[in-house]
Amino acid sequence: MDYNKKKTIKDLDVANKKVLVRVDFNVPLDKQGNITDDNRITAALPTIKYLVENQAKVILFSHLSRIKSEADKQTKTLKPIAKRLEELMKQKVVFVPVTEGEELETAVNKLNSGEILLVENTRFEDVVNGEVVKRESKNDSSLGKYWAGLGDLFINDAFGTAHRAHASNVGIAANIAQSGIGFLVEAELANLSKGIDNPATPFVAILGGAKVSDKIGVIDNLLNKVDKILIGGGMAYTFFAAQGHKVGKSLLEEDKIEDAKHYLEIGKGKIILPIDSANAPSFEDVVPTFSDTSNDMPTDVMGLDIGPKTIELFKKELTGAKTVVWNGPMGVTEFKNFEKGTLEVGQTIANLDGAFTLIGGGDSAAAAKKLGLADKFSWISTGGGASLEYMEGKALPGIEAIQDK
Structure with missing residues (x-):
């Protein structure tokens, strides 16, 4: 485009x-x-x-x-x-x-x-x-x-x-x-193009939010361009299920397990999943318990954030990145006990030296503002759906309709 x-x-x-x-x-x-x-x-x-x-x-x-x-x-x-x-x-x-x-x-x-x-x-x-x-x-x-x-x-x-x-x-x-x-x-298009079409490398994408279905197009479009895709948020549990693990009461899109398997296969070495999960007995703001995601999760909990080991892993993966595109929070940021993953990852991105850092609108933009990080990013998109579709490589009708020079 x-x-x-x-x-x-x-x-x-x-x-x-x-x-x-x-x-x-x-x-x-x-x-x-x-x-x-x-x-x-x-x-x-x-x-x-x-x-x-x-x-x-x-x-x-x-x-x-x-x-x-x-x-x-x-x-x-x-x-x-x-x-x-x-x-x-x-x-x-x-x-x-x-x-x-x-x-x-x-x-x-x-x-x-x-x-x-x-x-x-x-x-x-x-x-x-x-x-x-x-x-x-x-x-x-x-x-x-x-x-x-x-x-x-x-x-x-x-x-x-x-x-x-x-x-x-x-x-x-x-x-x-x-x-x-x-x-x-004009500024939106210039910054999205810089982050997605012409990224300086190493290029790391961080995808979170609730559903794999919302991000399949983004994974598909970015997999050939990125050095790493870090996956957090509710969508990660469908990927764990694709690895054959039980995910307790966590959010799971059963109809997307095969898609997740496909991307894990073709994205070997590029897709980085959480290694631990911050859990609660139900969707509530309580002090979390933690479980290792290389095994089945306990049957009586749901994952609501990435855990402390994953935070350290993601920080390591972000070290030296020159372009970072972030779309979707790592956990339930409206809960004080489950905002830590998003906050720590956000702070890490915000403090990268000499990197172009882009937030693709929507929930991650709201999270960055809520956590006081908004002014530390190179660009925060004003269009959640539009930036997501740009990240998927789709044409934007509202721009296509404008005359060429």
Whole structure:
């Protein structure tokens, strides 16, 4: 995937043009509707500021969560995001509480150069008159065409949805004269490419999280490129089962045991599994017991983290690495007693000398932030699903749809 040939925001003349921008403002809200983490808003600021400074009329589109009913629309409005964006930009943001129609068209046509407008949650189009129709999520052709008709140019700066073909990214891009990627998407692609397509060696990948099924594509794509793949998290127990071991009450994907066997066979010497496991009698935050993974695990426990011997093994395997890609925690990081593996591995990666260190979004990014390590990595992706699909070597429809230079 060579996305270097895609037009960027700097390839387009934006002055006095109505520029439609797909951003990712899918931020977490508490029960009162307050934003609990505004990272995704701040990540979009360089593109928005550039457009304002270059006298564009800025029209922003974003989704927020999933919309499955009319009731969802009451709690998943972008209104609080407009307020936060005003504070960050230090200028008025026109919020339009609809996704189509005369109110939106009038507001767009009233915009002056350097002004910002935010359209209501694009996924409101997934439910119309109480019926689930998924116009946004299924890239309804008339909706993409309608939104494209509101502007002159399109910028995609929402990496978090780049792996989806929606009306607000692919649909708009297909129906507008000129399109390009924003600064955030450009940086995401540059860093993912550096970490995955052109890695300095030794190259070590660390994969964790719950399921082997979520990571099969990544293992498949990376096995030929890496020097080592370290496997932790719930997915490791399916690999132990593939070696013929019993795993007690641990998470196990029985239908993936054959896949795990296959990768252990072709990845001999490259795939490194945990050598001990931190266990609990059930899914609870208790003081762990430890077991050796070269034998059957006790029948009355479930593994919730890598053990201390594995932590030391993984540290050793990471020594001297020049590129590290990390996707997925080593254990249950929401439990104080089972965050140690993720914390220690994260600290080891963060302190590697002269290495390019990449976190592929999702749970590992959340874990790095929670553990206070976020600023120590070379790049943390803002797109969990999109970065995962990039790591699998899949094309990203939201980027493919952008014009080439």
